[in-house]
Amino acid sequence: MKPLLLTALILSSSQLMANETADVEPEPALEERLQDELETFENPFVITPHKPNYILLANYNSNLPEGIYDKYGDLQDTEIKFQLSLKIPVWVSESKSVPSVLVAYSQVSHWQAYNSDESSPFRETNYEPEVIFAWRPDYDLGAGWNIQWAQLGFNHQSNGRGGELSRSWNRIVAGVALEKDNLALAFVPWYRIQEDRENDDNHDITDYLGHGKIQAAYKWGDHTFALMSRNNLESGFSEGAVEGSWSFPLTKRVKGYVQFFTGYGSNLIEYNHYNTTAGIGIALTDWL
Template sequence: MKLWKECARFFTGLMVAVFLALLLITRPVFAEMPSETFASQLKKCALIAVDEQRLQCYDSITGKQEQPLGYVAPSEDIMTSTIEKPVVEVKPIKPGRGRWLGIKSYRRNYILPVSFNDKVNQVLYNGLGEQFRSDETEVKFQLSFELPVWENILEKNIDLYVAYTQLSFFQAYNDEYSRPFRETVYEPELGFKWTPELSISGWDLESIRLAYNHQSNGRARPLSRSWDRIVGQLKIRRDDISLGVRLWDRIDSIPTDDDNPDIEDYIGNGELFAGYDVGDHRLGLMLRNPFEHEALQLDWTYLFSKKAGLYLQYFNGYGESLLDYNHRVNRIGIGFMLNDWL
């Protein structure tokens, strides 16, 4: 576990270094002649006494070519008829640009009206004096969006953004205990997103993110859970295949205020994710902390419109929510993906 943690820290730092290095590599290079050199050449031409030679000197600087003998300048009518129409460059619209107040989807937005977990953590409430027993079937939904605060910083395709993700588990079918929200995870984030438009061996580098991330469930002790992280993320794509890695390093908290000191042992320090598009079908995979307390998520989406689709999700492992971060969950749910509603 320590080796995996150190590797995650190393690669998080490496992503920061790559982020800064690529900014320097991709800076614009101007091929214009320095003003001092251009002025000095003009002075040299002005000192030439012979008119014809002086004119040739000026032409050599400006790049004007000498016309051959017998050359006849075209008439004004011919020139106007053969002049090409100006080409207007149409810049592609980036995903999410031009939407209401600039808000766009961040992670998945979905609702699973029916999700079944056959490994409910009933032990959590024992000894707390709470008369509550969680149902195996509940509603799971997630809302996630981001808002650019400062776009195209220094003309480098870098955006400063704020993001918010909320994951909730609603005991909608638990009549005995008044249908409570069993758990809600609040996750604000502040970071930088870079879309460098680079391609290597057919793989497009879609984005690199570096952010400060906070997660908490807003509960009182002993059910309180929270932690803060520095998160780095890299995503690449080739045709219909997308791959990504997300690494993080926890910001240490005061031991007396730490409600979950061993959370890294269960959630780890990174995750891998992948996606594959086949027509109207989208397949997804997430793998986290494979060497100890692993977590696996499989996704299938069928898009029946441009804004929504049928969504099937399977999760097995640790860290599905903060409340159950150290408890294995085995859940399958069906519902709707709403990623393009913003």
């Protein structure tokens, strides 16, 4: 074959491949995340991420509550905060009308790692097991919006303590997630299962944590921005909370992570306490 003809064939093939690539539209960020989850469900050696998994190597707290932590002595306002969140499929449905069944577990810890005077205690850890019935309706709402995900489940959250420091509650949690391109919106209402007042460690918790939350996440290239609003409209913007985060690429598997929180309920022991926190660290997974 003549060199000029071979060169022409190579250039033509390269142009054809480029055109085909250009014609393929990237999947919306939420749909891509859900497809990736399905692939991990089929691998017995993989545990699927649930909520973001991160560690804030420095998390500043503007207003640690007085009295609660007296037994720990003097606490520092900068600590380590990390979240571990995983889920496992019990049964995966291939139908849009029949739910998959998942079991999830999340844990958030606040660790006084830099407090050598007080033996670096874990001042608070919250444990959150869940059973989730999840649907993938893929319902077109028009104007580019789709319902990609819906859920109904049972949620228990506790700090694993006894006596005056005990905090816990049980909820029925629903949810629906909408997507448009790389923007995802989730509406997550819940109903608290009432307990006997004598055994209730935090009878007024819904006054501060409300009956639901709204979450938004947007993926811009390899960057993910997320925002959560809880109990703001319900409380007339008097006892709510807002949390924002930004993850950005560091390596193929590790992301930089920045988180900001202001309001009530940064953890269970502080459900009725207002503070502002800001932290920086790394994340393995994010919402998108």
